[in-house]
Amino acid sequence: MSKPAIEVKGLRKKFGNHVVLNGIDLSVPSGTVYALLGPNGAGKTTLIHILSTLVAADEGSVRVSGYDVVTDKLQVKQSISLTGQFAAVDDALTGEENLRMICRLSGLTALESRVRADELLQHFDLTGAAKKRVKTYSGGMRRRLDLAISLVTSRPVLFLDEPTTGLDTISRRALWEIILQLKEQGITVFLTTQYLEEADQLADKISVIADGRIVATGTPGELKARLGGEVIELYNEDENLIEAFPTTGSIQDISRALNELILKVPQETKVRIRKPSMDDVFLALTAKKSTQELEGAFS
Amino acid sequence: MTTHRPITKLTPFWVTNAVFIGRSLRLSMRNTEALLMAILLPVMLMLLFTYVFGGALDPSGNYVNYVVPGIILLCAGFGSASTAVDVAHDMTNGIIDRFRTMPIRSLSVVTGHVVASLTRNLLATAVVIGVALSVGFRPSANALEWLAALGMIVLFILTFTWLFAAIGLMTGSPSAASGYGFILLFLPYLSSAFVQTNTMPSWLQGVANHQPITPVIESIRGLLTGTPIQDNAWWAIGWCSILLLISIVWCLIAFQRKAGRR
Numbered sequence: 243m244s245k246p247a248i249e250v251k252g253l254r255k256k257f258g259n260h261v262v263l264n265g266i267d268l269s270v271p272s273g274t275v276y277a278l279l280g281p282n283g284a285g286k287t288t289l290i291h292i293l294s295t296l297v298a299a300d301e302g303s304v305r306v307s308g309y310d311v312v313t314d315k316l317q318v319k320q321s322i323s324l325t326g327q328f329a330a331v332d333d334a335l336t337g338e339e340n341l342r343m344i345c346r347l348s349g350l351t352a353l354e355s356r357v358r359a360d361e362l363l364q365h366f367d368l369t370g371a372a373k374k375r376v377k378t379y380s381g382g383m384r385r386r387l388d389l390a391i392s393l394v395t396s397r398p399v400l401f402l403d404e405p406t407t408g409l410d411t412i413s414r415r416a417l418w419e420i421i422l423q424l425k426e427q428g429i430t431v432f433l434t435t436q437y438l439e440e441a442d443q444l445a446d447k448i449s450v451i452a453d454g455r456i457v458a459t460g461t462p463g464e465l466k467a468r469l470g471g472e473v474i475e476l477y478n479e480d481e482n483l484i485e486a487f488p489t490t491g492s493i494q495d496i497s498r499a500l501n502e503l504i505l506k507v508p509q510e511t512k513v514r515i516r517k518p519s520m521d522d523v524f525l526a527l528t529a530k531k532s533t534q535e536l537e538g539a540f541s
Numbered sequence: 542m543t544t545h546r547p548i549t550k551l552t553p554f555w556v557t558n559a560v561f562i563g564r565s566l567r568l569s570m571r572n573t574e575a576l577l578m579a580i581l582l583p584v585m586l587m588l589l590f591t592y593v594f595g596g597a598l599d600p601s602g603n604y605v606n607y608v609v610p611g612i613i614l615l616c617a618g619f620g621s622a623s624t625a626v627d628v629a630h631d632m633t634n635g636i637i638d639r640f641r642t643m644p645i646r647s648l649s650v651v652t653g654h655v656v657a658s659l660t661r662n663l664l665a666t667a668v669v670i671g672v673a674l675s676v677g678f679r680p681s682a683n684a685l686e687w688l689a690a691l692g693m694i695v696l697f698i699l700t701f702t703w704l705f706a707a708i709g710l711m712t713g714s715p716s717a718a719s720g721y722g723f724i725l726l727f728l729p730y731l732s733s734a735f736v737q738t739n740t741m742p743s744w745l746q747g748v749a750n751h752q753p754i755t756p757v758i759e760s761i762r763g764l765l766t767g768t769p770i771q772d773n774a775w776w777a778i779g780w781c782s783i784l785l786l787i788s789i790v791w792c793l794i795a796f797q798r799k800a801g802r803r
Contacts, residue, residue, distance in 0.1 A: 296642060322642060326638045326639065344639075
């Protein structure tokens with residue numbers, strides 16, 4: 243394997259007294275999709291901003307395509323493309339005008355820009371809306387245009403900050419398709435997401451981030467094995483959720499957990515079993531609850 | 542679909558500027574309400590001052606000749622104030638992040654807004670002068686004086702546009718930018734734009750005579766209608782140049798600071 247597309251070592255960032263990133267290390271091999279999974283406020287966007295030269299870190303080093311984001315800023319900018327959390331498009335311009343503008347800014351001639359814009363509009367299924375102003379676009383169309391703009395010149399590394407937040411299922415799947423195609427073309431994709439399913443579908447490797455720290459890294463398979471399968475939820479008589487308890491999902495583990503729990507909670511306690519959510523992931527990875535702690539919740 | 546194009550340097554400065562100027566002009570043209578406001582408001586104010594207040598302020602009916610230079614400046618103020626909103630909008634809606642991760646000098650995005658503001662304002666000024674001529678404005682200026690007046694107007698517009706751009710960069714949101722801009726728009730009323738300063742209470746005269754707008758107005762008025770200019774032209778050029786310089790430097794600093802803070 244060649245040198246990693248992104249390499250981060252000992253990264254720290256504070257805003258005032260608030261520690262946003264507290265020692266991040268990660269390495270993304272070229273041509274892979276890497277997902278940073280975490281809740282709001284975990285530091286995902288700040289990390290993307292540092293990787294894409296927008297914000298300077300307090301400590302640590304970042305290399306993108308082998309270039310240092312502080313000393314070789316220009317080379318980094320020539321290697322990357324960023325699609326931010328909010329579609330960065332001009333509402334008053336048409337889709338075509340938006341694309342051509344970025345083409346020109348990227349150094350293409352007027353003629354090349356026209357050809358490239360048409361090509362991208364077609365590929366992202368926006369030809370019909372090309373001459374319409376972006377403010378008339380749906381959320382999915384805006385996202386597709388945003389992504390198309392990021393691909394005006396083929397940069398080896400693409401950053402996507404929560405690419406599908408706020409989209410409906412169909413638009414989300416369409417975007418996933420596009421991201422997987424990009425990977426096939428050899429582009430390294432670094433994306434953030436709040437959705438376990440999204441990371442699972444797209445990523446070769448996932449890092450889970452919480453409170454500015456990476457709490458787990460692995461392939462989707464490895465993580466799922468660690469995060470377990472089903473969650474046991476305990477409810478009191480009034481149907482209020484008392485506690486959620488992660489298990490591996492195997493019949494053995496669920497029965498073991500129930501056997502332990504039955505000794506510690508009131509007999510009227512009701513049980514439901516469901517798929518793990520993001521909350522459970524963080525619970526499982528950050529707070530490591532034990533059955534002993536549970537006893538307190540019912541006393 | 543991949544057409545690999547290795548890019549090894551910054552996109553040429555003039556291309557970046559041309560693209561951003563084109564963008565801002567397009568945005569201006571499509572923001573019809575703002576464009577109409579920038580043109581119609583000064584025209585209405587001029588008609589108001591000429592027909593409603595004019596008789597009381599100068600019973601000889603000559604007030605239109607006095608007030609037009611002031612209206613031109615007021616109009617420039619209104620027109621450039623929207624630059625603060627435009628710039629603040631760009632800084633908050635995420636598009637600036639895209640520009641800043643591209644190999645370009647992203648401050649050009651502000652230059653684009655400045656040139657668009659200059660264009661809008663000169664257009665509005667032309668309309669104001671046109672309407673003024675039709676309601677009895679009789680300038681005495683020769684071609685050279687017109688040119689000098691135009692130069693002064695351009696300098697004033699650029700100064701205030703850069704100032705508003707800096708305000709737009711400093712403030713957190715378009716609506717805040719619009720609020721701060723509004724305060725500055727009171728300056729023309731505290732000048733010799735509508736009445737001679739010697740009719741004001743003496744403490745106010747001190748303010749009116751020593752703020753940048755009065756010498757600019759007196760210079761334009763002198764050039765267009767032949768009133769004495771005295772040293773006002775130098776004061777006007779001095780004020781504008783210093784403010785312009787401060788505003789541009791302020792923009793550069795504010796742009797950098799915004800960059801590091803997110």
